[in-house]
Amino acid sequence: MADTKISALTAATAAADTDELAINQGAVSKKITRAKLFEIGTSFNQWRVGDNAAGAKDVVFKNGNDLLLRANPTAGRTVTLPDATASLAALAGQLGGTAESPDVRGLRETGTPTLLTMGAVADGQVLKRSGSTIVGAAGDIKDTLTADYTNNSTTGTAVSNLTQALTAGTYRFSYWLILRSVATTTGAAFGINYTGTHGALTARFSYPGTGTSASSGIIQDDSAGAIDQLVEQFCTRTKSTTAPDLGPLTGFLTANQDCLAFIEGIIVVTGSGNLELWAASEVASSEIRVQTGSNLIITAF
Numbered sequence: 001m002a003d004t005k006i007s008a009l010t011a012a013t014a015a016a017d018t019d020e021l022a023i024n025q026g027a028v029s030k031k032i033t034r035a036k037l038f039e040i041g042t043s044f045n046q047w048r049v050g051d052n053a054a055g056a057k058d059v060v061f062k063n064g065n066d067l068l069l070r071a072n073p074t075a076g077r078t079v080t081l082p083d084a085t086a087s088l089a090a091l092a093g094q095l096g097g098t099a100e101s102p103d104v105r106g107l108r109e110t111g112t113p114t115l116l117t118m119g120a121v122a123d124g125q126v127l128k129r130s131g132s133t134i135v136g137a138a139g140d141i142k143d144t145l146t147a148d149y150t151n152n153s154t155t156g157t158a159v160s161n162l163t164q165a166l167t168a169g170t171y172r173f174s175y176w177l178i179l180r181s182v183a184t185t186t187g188a189a190f191g192i193n194y195t196g197t198h199g200a201l202t203a204r205f206s207y208p209g210t211g212t213s214a215s216s217g218i219i220q221d222d223s224a225g226a227i228d229q230l231v232e233q234f235c236t237r238t239k240s241t242t243a244p245d246l247g248p249l250t251g252f253l254t255a256n257q258d259c260l261a262f263i264e265g266i267i268v269v270t271g272s273g274n275l276e277l278w279a280a281s282e283v284a285s286s287e288i289r290v291q292t293g294s295n296l297i298i299t300a301f
Contacts (some may be wrong), residue, residue: 009292017033017034018035019034022154031053032287042235057062061223067232096278101234103117106118117134118133119134119135121135141164143296144294145294146163147288148288148292149279152285152288153281154280154282154284155280156241156242156280158276159290160280162276162295164298166194166228166269166275167269168271170267171266171297171299172266173203173263173275173296175263176262176289176294176295178258178290178293179261179288179289180256181255181288182255183286184252185286186252186286187282187288188280189244189245189246189247190244190263190279191239191241191246191279191280192263192265192277193275193278194265194274195274196269197271198277200237200266201265202235203235203246203263203267204233205233205235206215206232206246206262206263206264207222207232207233207259208230208231209261210253212227216267217232217249217251218251218252219259221252221254221257221259222257239301244280249280250282251282284293
């Protein structure tokens with residue numbers, strides 16, 4: 001057969017796996033099929049693709065139209081595709097699982113830097129650093145009253161929608177209350193109760209009063225345009241339920257109007273139990289109300 005220049009051959013419109021190409025292997029001329037040339041095999045761990053000399057073109061891997069990886073490396077770098085079933089051991093154990101299903105087992109700080117390993121984190125916890133480990137920690141407990149609480153008795157009852165379970169630890173609690181009374185001469189009283197064992201418990205009930213030089217016991221709903229008025233308060237270091245000891249107020253400046261009040265405190269819990277808010281009317285058969293939207297925040301220390 002007469003020799004023909006490659007440039008003079010008829011151009012193939014498509015490449016097939018059975019097509020044969022000429023290669024030089026160890027100074028020996030051989031042929032290889034297209035299938036063999038692109039055969040990756042099964043005994044490798046990585047397939048490395050060197051970047052282009054100028055580092056100006058993307059290196060792209062696709063499966064059909066699905067983009068698997070795109071990189072634009074600088075000179076001297078490579079793009080590495082791990083075997084999909086191989087275990088990952090990157091960043092000193094911060095990545096685990098497989099390339100097909102990886103999992104993150106830690107984080108790397110931007111400062112020192114330090115590799116932080118993931119520890120145990122329970123549902124509802126936030127992340128906290130403990131040495132070189134990231135562990136779970138209790139976040140703020142938040143609750144909102146979703147239905148009005150009412151009481152027209154001088155015997156206290158629990159504002160049950162704001163009850164929260166606690167375990168051993170030190171907590172700061174803060175109730176933000178929207179209060180109403182059906183009569184200006186009917187006040188309200190509150191109590192803090194804990195159903196488990198505890199150490200120190202201190203709390204105060206504060207509200208904007210109508211007094212300017214002395215406490216009035218009457219809660220103000222709107223002091224716009226008035227002279228400065230006092231913030232009045234009651235305090236306690238004991239828990240109470242049916243006979244609330246934070247109060248009572250002697251009345252409300254305006255009946256059936258929203259008034260802002262606060263109950264804040266600290267409790268040292270030694271055994272699991274429920275933190276409860278109790279409330280009572282100052283006058284029998286006259287209703288006081290804790291309005292929807294009143295809320296609670298508990299912070300653990």
